[in-house]
Amino acid sequence: MSFTAYMLDVISDTIYPARITIENGIFKEVTPITVNEHELDKIDFKGLMIPGFIDSHIHIESSMVSPAQFARIAVRHGTTAVVTDPHEIANVLGIEGIEAMIENAEQVPFNFYFTAPSCVPATAFETSGAVLDSSDIEYLLKKDEIVALGEMMNFPGVINGDEEVHRKLALAREYGKPIDGHAPLVTREDLDKYLAGGISTDHECSNVMEALEKKLKGMKIMVRDGSSAMDMEGLFDIDEGAQSIDFSGPMELLFRDIFERKVYYPLFDFIVSDDKHPNDLLKGHLNLSIKKAVSLGIDLLKAIKMVTINPAYHYNLNCGAIVPGAQADFVIVDSIYDLNVLETYIGGECVFDGENVLFDAPEIESKNTVNASKKTASDFDIHYDGDECEVNVIECFDGDLLTKKTTAKLYVKEGIVQPDIYQDVLKIAVVERYGGNTVANAFIKGFGLKKGAIASSVAHDSHNIIVVGYDSQMMADAVNQVIDDKGGISVVSEDFADSLPLPIAGLMSNEDVYDVAKKLGILHKMVEVLGCKIEAPFMTMAFMALLVIPSIKISDKGLFDGENFEFMDVIIN
């Protein structure tokens, strides 16, 4: 394959016409050419040729589709590679789940690079479907498909010298694979200890000062622009007060450039999505993030490097630039500024022709991972001996991982504590789905449901079944629908009921992302009809089980105090 095109050289940051030869999926020759006046319109590609985009940190499970289906939508947006952490499926199915992901990924023309999930389960306060110990990590790190140790979320473990955690870090260093970080607001001596483990990236910075400290200490900074967490604006919003901080030594270098001159670009290395929900994924991927970064003050070519050559260089991937010897992954866009994708090529083959994606998505065989008996209304009752009682309540906020502890006085009827629509205090429960058949019940404020219930087997990070509702019977019905679907999302009320089955580990569908997004949209509408005020009810609900983010959450083992990292009682006495 040989052709001419105007191409973007992300090493020199220029555009020039070139003759390009591809052999066996690899760029063989990239030769700058001169073009005759009358041959200008004979250049083979009408658009601009740029390297394919690389998302260097994404959990594909959040897109609710298989890797193969993810690839089919990603190539429409110019993405040709991802570094993906199969952390969610690992919590459900362990190595077996990771290998199913890899196997599915290998069947489509798309570059999936995996990381070995470092923190499965996330805490000891919940029941997960699997545990990955250091010997499992070693097994994974030996694989060519695994390019790094996945985000080390257990920063207390690193800082406090937890042996098993440090064994995992040592293995990654031994196998010469980079270690991804996850250290929100970790600073000073704690950050030093964290970094001493060899952790080299961070995608959790939420302000410039945090990014600055991490960058100065040698981390590579991932700017995150995803569905769950959108930190990008915060990273460009300089608090004037920060200028009074006393920097000295080499810190002064970047300090001056950033604060006095608003020169941000040397600070950031990658743009990542972390999580991309089906409906967001339909709209775009890194192509949109680049434009957003530019609108916030990042130089355009720098933004493009952050999703091409920079991640390729860091993770040692043979892509990310149009140079001889690299994989022939490239995109034809209408202009460097608009980045509308006209065609996408992977390994020299056209995979998206501007209208159609030219490959199919093989299915992942669905093994039932929902090992739970059917529930009845009484499973969701909280008992109290009295007429009224005071309870601890999780207060949640739309799309936010953080919650606030509050309390409410509730009426007790026939020994059962009653939710209260007028106070917007509903019931929430986590149903263990790995054979234990336990149910943990509590109360939640913020959802605004007036009737019915919603349930989901997507509940970070252990992915038990989580349910929110007013009525115990409806809650049982919603959970039973999820069980019937072998995992998924359900909405149940007196008037209607519907569900989105997610049979792959209770997290993903084999269906097209268009279909998944459409069904999710219908469910969202239904939840709205039930009175819910929250824009992303299932996502918000899924975070209610994420114990590592404060301040009050729930696992299958009970209501959890995220400040003191211990269980707490629902009823206050």
Place this chain on the structure above:
Amino acid sequence: MSFTAYMLDVISDTIYPARITIENGIFKEVTPITVNEHELDKIDFKGLMIPGFIDSHIHIESSMVSPAQFARIAVRHGTTAVVTDPHEIANVLGIEGIEAMIENAEQVPFNFYFTAPSCVPATAFETSGAVLDSSDIEYLLKKDEIVALGEMMNFPGVINGDEEVHRKLALAREYGKPIDGHAPLVTREDLDKYLAGGISTDHECSNVMEALEKKLKGMKIMVRDGSSAMDMEGLFDIDEGAQSIDFSGPMELLFRDIFERKVYYPLFDFIVSDDKHPNDLLKGHLNLSIKKAVSLGIDLLKAIKMVTINPAYHYNLNCGAIVPGAQADFVIVDSIYDLNVLETYIGGECVFDGENVLFDAPEIESKNTVNASKKTASDFDIHYDGDECEVNVIECFDGDLLTKKTTAKLYVKEGIVQPDIYQDVLKIAVVERYGGNTVANAFIKGFGLKKGAIASSVAHDSHNIIVVGYDSQMMADAVNQVIDDKGGISVVSEDFADSLPLPIAGLMSNEDVYDVAKKLGILHKMVEVLGCKIEAPFMTMAFMALLVIPSIKISDKGLFDGENFEFMDVIIN
């Protein structure tokens, strides 16, 4: 040698702390490191480590000092390499001169890369000291020190198929060395023919449209910021009318970005100086040009790439980035923005410690290249039989290569045409200095000298002795001073006389650039006292012999009509 530093990675465009090991002048290891809170001030270098700057097109002769002396001042400004075209000395001394430059260059720790001068002599209408034919070019292209064929100024020769010109181009292609261009305002079909010769760079663009056309046709664009020609502003000054031009096909790509969004950066590849006079060279070099480019809208890191990795990549130089395997040429600057040079290293050795340059400049043995007999006043007389006559006059403008043809009526005394101070019409002459002993006389307007004369052996491109003055005796004295000095610049009047000897080919001094600039400043003051209105009288005078730039010039063979490319008479009758 091993140390830690915050370094600028010009591939990923980020700054990070790294441990760097240098062995035998080569970067052996560049490892990103993490830095402990309490070790931040233990980083070995207090400033930021960046790759040394590369000037990819400069004629060192314009700095009036030897390559070794040039190196001593350049390293103070962070320059560690130049691609230099020894075109001037080649016109005087041919291959012998080029080899003397190379030999001198090799004795100092600085990276000199030479090009083979493609156009010696510049025209057939002048007497030069040497001719470089295609066999000479082949001899030069075989040398490792020669990295390219020098700027092909003879664009009519390329366009019209001149055989000898095309033989030179073919040799460069055969030896796999790039060909530098020089094609001011060459456009459309002519540009196509020029490019078909394999010419890949241009440093003559004076407006965005010209750069755009050349870029779209595949040339690499050098933004020039030198002493003689300062095109930089023009390249960023978009004529609104240009927007009405009809672009189609791939041209539309850059067109939109440049005109609609003022996105310039993908358009330019290199920043070069072309010529740097001694006094300008004292002030700065590429460090200043980067800041100027930024002030005009070029992204800072892009500007740095234009003088580091981009030229290294194009000319196949093993420098320009801090990566394993590259020459350890680097600079410590106070900040990425201010670029004040704290230290400069070449091949891992410190060559400038912030105060002193740590190497000496060996001399080039001065062989007398001024082969001319002493002149008398009568050599500068123009005879006419009558009382008055009309003459053609060169009208010049301060620092401008372009001249305008004008005429004047002059009084004739005892058969000799007299200059006229009141009309500011002075005498100008070119004295052949290669043994022919001819003198060509004419008249010039614009200098404003009221008395005395100035002479110089720097007179582009053949470098005969050029002289301007009111009085024939003073002109003879000024020329004789240059002959006595074995080349140089002289000022002579009834009240004072002084000179700057340039004994290396009549172009350069072995002295320090500080001393040369100081003496040049004294001569400039003297010329001012003599009534001259021009700020750079010697430079302006040197251009009066540059026949290829219109519209009226003078060579040792006579007054020259640069529009019709033929000689013309001084006296109109």
